[in-house]
Amino acid sequence: MPPGETVPRSLFDKLWARHSVMEHPIAGTLLYIDRHLLHEGSRNGFALLKRKGLPVRRPDLTTATADHYAPTDNRSVETIDVRSRREIISDLSANTSAAGIKLFDLAHPRQGIVHVIGPELGLSLPGLTVICGDSHTATHGALGALAFGVGASQVAHALATQTLWQKKPKQMRIHLTGQLRPRVAAKDLILAIIARIGAAGGTGFAIEYCGAAVEALSIEGRLTLCNMTIEAGAKFGLVAPDEKTFDYVKGRPFSPTGDQWHQAVASWRALASENDARFDQEIEIDAGTVEPMVTWGTSPEDSVSVNGCVPDPTAIADPSRRASKQEALDYMGLSAGMPMADIRFDRVFIGSCTNGRIEDLRAAAEVLRGRRAVLPALVVPGSMAVREVAESEGLDRVFKDAGLEWRMSGCSMCVGMNGDLAKAGERCAATSNRNFVGRQGASVRTHLMSPAMAAVVALHGHAVDVTRS
Ligand SMILES: CC(C)[C@H](C(=O)O)[C@@H](O)C(=O)O
Numbered sequence: 001m002p003p004g005e006t007v008p009r010s011l012f013d014k015l016w017a018r019h020s021v022m023e024h025p026i027a028g029t030l031l032y033i034d035r036h037l038l039h040e041g042s043r044n045g046f047a048l049l050k051r052k053g054l055p056v057r058r059p060d061l062t063t064a065t066a067d068h069y070a071p072t073d074n075r076s077v078e079t080i081d082v083r084s085r086r087e088i089i090s091d092l093s094a095n096t097s098a099a100g101i102k103l104f105d106l107a108h109p110r111q112g113i114v115h116v117i118g119p120e121l122g123l124s125l126p127g128l129t130v131i132c133g134d135s136h137t138a139t140h141g142a143l144g145a146l147a148f149g150v151g152a153s154q155v156a157h158a159l160a161t162q163t164l165w166q167k168k169p170k171q172m173r174i175h176l177t178g179q180l181r182p183r184v185a186a187k188d189l190i191l192a193i194i195a196r197i198g199a200a201g202g203t204g205f206a207i208e209y210c211g212a213a214v215e216a217l218s219i220e221g222r223l224t225l226c227n228m229t230i231e232a233g234a235k236f237g238l239v240a241p242d243e244k245t246f247d248y249v250k251g252r253p254f255s256p257t258g259d260q261w262h263q264a265v266a267s268w269r270a271l272a273s274e275n276d277a278r279f280d281q282e283i284e285i286d287a288g289t290v291e292p293m294v295t296w297g298t299s300p301e302d303s304v305s306v307n308g309c310v311p312d313p314t315a316i317a318d319p320s321r322r323a324s325k326q327e328a329l330d331y332m333g334l335s336a337g338m339p340m341a342d343i344r345f346d347r348v349f350i351g352s353c354t355n356g357r358i359e360d361l362r363a364a365a366e367v368l369r370g371r372r373a374v375l376p377a378l379v380v381p382g383s384m385a386v387r388e389v390a391e392s393e394g395l396d397r398v399f400k401d402a403g404l405e406w407r408m409s410g411c412s413m414c415v416g417m418n419g420d421l422a423k424a425g426e427r428c429a430a431t432s433n434r435n436f437v438g439r440q441g442a443s444v445r446t447h448l449m450s451p452a453m454a455a456v457v458a459l460h461g462h463a464v465d466v467t468r469s
């Protein structure tokens with residue numbers, strides 16, 4: 001390269017360079033952490049810190065919420081009848097108050113799932129590093145942040161030092177060309193991407209999403225897209241910040257204001273990947289060809305169009321893969337060749353950090369308005385703020401009139417840690433991100449789909465193409 005010329009840099013390269021404190025030949029890069037988000041899982045990190053007798057270095061850059069164990073039928077810790085759950089929520093209060101960390105507890109009007117409230121409160125912003133001891137932290141990358149999930153020892157390290165050692169991953173760029181058809185959602189898009197590249201397709205990569213279909217997505221849609229990046233194996237998912245991002249971020253409780261706002265926007269504008277920035281892998285998908293997707297197996301990569309059929313594992317050449325897909329079908333109680341639309345459901349869950357935002361609830365309500373569900377269904381807003389907006393728009397009435405239960409915010413049936421579970425053996429249509437064995441209860445079969453599709457299942461008891469219904 002001639003002197004004076006610089007290598008064209010990607011969004012990820014710039015975010016990484018802006019936060020690099022030092023390099024080490026073995027440990028990688030010491031990154032400065034701008035925002036550390038905590039939930040009940042921080043318990044182990046705090047315990048490690050205590051054992052070493054270390055204080056929290058920057059409580060002002062650390063924020064907590066109670067989400068995984070939050071009861072969704074009321075807001076009182078005392079009424080939780082399982083002692084361990086009560087203790088875990090109380091520990092979060094004790095640990096955060098001892099360290100002077102702001103906690104959005106059950107009683108707080110802005111409580112919610114960590115990945116919903118981060119962006120909503122303006123804690124997660126373009127250009128920042130955001131970490132959380134939770135695998136879905138890439139969600140925040142939708143704003144153009146370097147956001148990633150960490151383990152308990154890294155939570156402790158970040159609490160003590162406000163830094164983390166990381167090895168720079170390879171980079172992948174996914175071009176999403178064309179436009180999603182009406183009622184085809186970001187959820188369908190990410191399910192289609194994972195079906196294409198596989199649940200391990202992104203392992204070792206940071207993924208930047210770009211192209212006309214990404215530009216057209218709302219911020220909520222981009223958050224859904226980045227949220228499930230970990231389900232393709234990648235720790236980081238990113239979208240370059242644009243005018244939509246700035247509009248979304250502006251005026252949020254923790255967003256910069258005045259002169260700082262103008263300076264911030266100027267620096268955010270410089271983040272986008274430069275022309276000719278090099279990626280280790282590039283993939284192109286025409287968003288216009290994506291249909292409403294439904295999973296049939298026990299990995300998020302196991303999805304097909306609602307208009308398709310359960311695939312035949314005997315067609316898979318690799319014997320161990322063939323066996324694992326057959327095992328998935330057996331667990332799911334499905335046979336190869338069966339039309340997806342013939343699968344009969346028992347229950348519906350609308351919520352989670354993937355699809356618990358206002359736009360998701362609007363999409364579900366639009367399908368349900370004036371109609372009656374034939375299945376039991378829970379609607380759990382991703383945050384109390386989402387709940388409030390939904391109620392101001394009358395969406396709670398739409399859900400209740402259709403026979404659905406309208407709850408308070410938390411992770412709820414996405415993982416069932418608070419006790420919101422399906423009954424043994426039931427088949428559940430869920431807007432969450434993982435269809436793992438037993439995740440929603442013992443022997444429960446989870447099918448992932450978009451909020452509009454889950455609403456359709458609630459109405460009919462089986463999946464119907466929402467773009468045609
Ligand atoms: C409990 C938590 C650490 C876990 C995660 O890391 O993702 C959970 O949020 C999940 O979705 O399975």
Ligand code: SF4
Pocket residue numbers: 067068113115134136352353354410411414415432433
């Ligand atoms: S909603 Fe589900 S995926 Fe998201 S943080 Fe909670 S348990 Fe994890």
